Amino acid sequence: MTDTAVYAAGGVVWRLVDGKLHVLVVHRTAYADLTLPKGKVEPGESLAETAAREIFEETGIRVALGVPVGVSKYRLPSKRQKIVHYWSAEASDDAIRASTFVPNKEIAAVEWLTPRKALARLSYPVDIEILENFLAFVDDGILATFPIVVLRHGKAVAREDWSGPDAERPLTDRGRRQAKAAVGPLRAFGVRKVISSDAVRCADTVAPLAKALRTQVRTTAALSQDAWEAGTSDPRSVIGKRIRARKPVVLCSHGPVLPDILSELALATGTLRGSYLGSASALETGAFSVVHLSATNPGSGIVAIETHDPKV
Numbered sequence: 001m002t003d004t005a006v007y008a009a010g011g012v013v014w015r016l017v018d019g020k021l022h023v024l025v026v027h028r029t030a031y032a033d034l035t036l037p038k039g040k041v042e043p044g045e046s047l048a049e050t051a052a053r054e055i056f057e058e059t060g061i062r063v064a065l066g067v068p069v070g071v072s073k074y075r076l077p078s079k080r081q082k083i084v085h086y087w088s089a090e091a092s093d094d095a096i097r098a099s100t101f102v103p104n105k106e107i108a109a110v111e112w113l114t115p116r117k118a119l120a121r122l123s124y125p126v127d128i129e130i131l132e133n134f135l136a137f138v139d140d141g142i143l144a145t146f147p148i149v150v151l152r153h154g155k156a157v158a159r160e161d162w163s164g165p166d167a168e169r170p171l172t173d174r175g176r177r178q179a180k181a182a183v184g185p186l187r188a189f190g191v192r193k194v195i196s197s198d199a200v201r202c203a204d205t206v207a208p209l210a211k212a213l214r215t216q217v218r219t220t221a222a223l224s225q226d227a228w229e230a231g232t233s234d235p236r237s238v239i240g241k242r243i244r245a246r247k248p249v250v251l252c253s254h255g256p257v258l259p260d261i262l263s264e265l266a267l268a269t270g271t272l273r274g275s276y277l278g279s280a281s282a283l284e285t286g287a288f289s290v291v292h293l294s295a296t297n298p299g300s301g302i303v304a305i306e307t308h309d310p311k312v
């Protein structure tokens with residue numbers, strides 16, 4: 001078959017060396033070319049997980065993903081189309097110190113280059129375009145970012161099939177599968193803190209993530225549907241605190257509450273409101289939107305939003 005595309009993902013990995021921006025390129029052993037780190041999606045994996053895994057496998061550096069910086073498309077020698085999704089990713093000093101890279105049959109060497117040198121030396125025009133997209137963010141003053149992820153709880157038992165209090169309505173089997181499936185992609189974005197509506201269907205959606213992170217779910221009525229229906233929900237206080245903390249976080253809430261959460265995020269960061277806020281908050285169960293904010297200046301507005309649907 002030549003008509004099915006091959007999907008892959010990777011990153012523009014960056015660091016500051018004496019205040020000067022450098023990006024990471026890989027010298028591939030078999031092709032003797034110079035590319036951005038990337039690789040093919042494995043079965044059951046989301047593109048974000050692929051990007052973080054491939055960056056680690058090819059460079060030995062563990063990263064959390066930053067903003068999406070584009071999608072490249074090219075024809076393989078076999079004539080199949082290749083589609084590669086890229087994110088920016090900061091290489092922290094700790095991650096560089098812990099690098100496990102040794103030359104191998106895939107990658108002969110990794111090299112930190114200034115953007116100018118990387119643009120001149122990358123082997124493929126599609127990689128140059130991706131690097132240019134990343135540099136456009138840099139020109140706008142955006143480099144380090146952190147995500148506030150807004151997640152809709154997994155599929156829950158229907159209201160009419162549940163006789164107990166609504167806040168105790170449980171997840172269905174599918175909802176539990178969605179909760180498990182969200183762990184990998186949320187970790188790829190570096191989420192470390194887990195905040196949830198105190199409804200069972202929300203807390204149970206992020207329970208597998210909290211377990212994987214060896215942390216606790218912090219539950220709050222401020223993000224709950226009961227409070228929203230009573231007019232006492234308070235996403236503003238949660239959002240304000242998370243923006244001041246500037247750390248990757250997930251907020252798990254309910255369909256009707258999500259538009260308020262997104263709108264508070266826009267207000268708290270001085271972002272012009274647009275239709276994209278509507279699509280970012282109209283999530284199916286188990287889906288999430290990643291809102292990327294500048295770590296140095298979150299008040300400069302939302303840098304990027306991406307929405308991920310569950311794989312189950």
Ligand SMILES: Nc1nc2c([nH]c(=O)n2[C@H]2C[C@H](O)[C@@H](COP(=O)(O)OP(=O)(O)OP(=O)(O)O)O2)c(=O)[nH]1
Nearest residue numbers: 008031035038039040074075076077082124125126
């Ligand atoms: N990376 C890359 N390879 C290209 C491009 N154009 C092009 O003809 N090639 C050639 C180089 C190789 O002979 C062949 C496959 O390279 P590849 O990087 O897409 O695929 P791969 O399976 O070796 O690697 P990976 O995706 O698992 O990292 O395609 C291009 O724009 N980028």
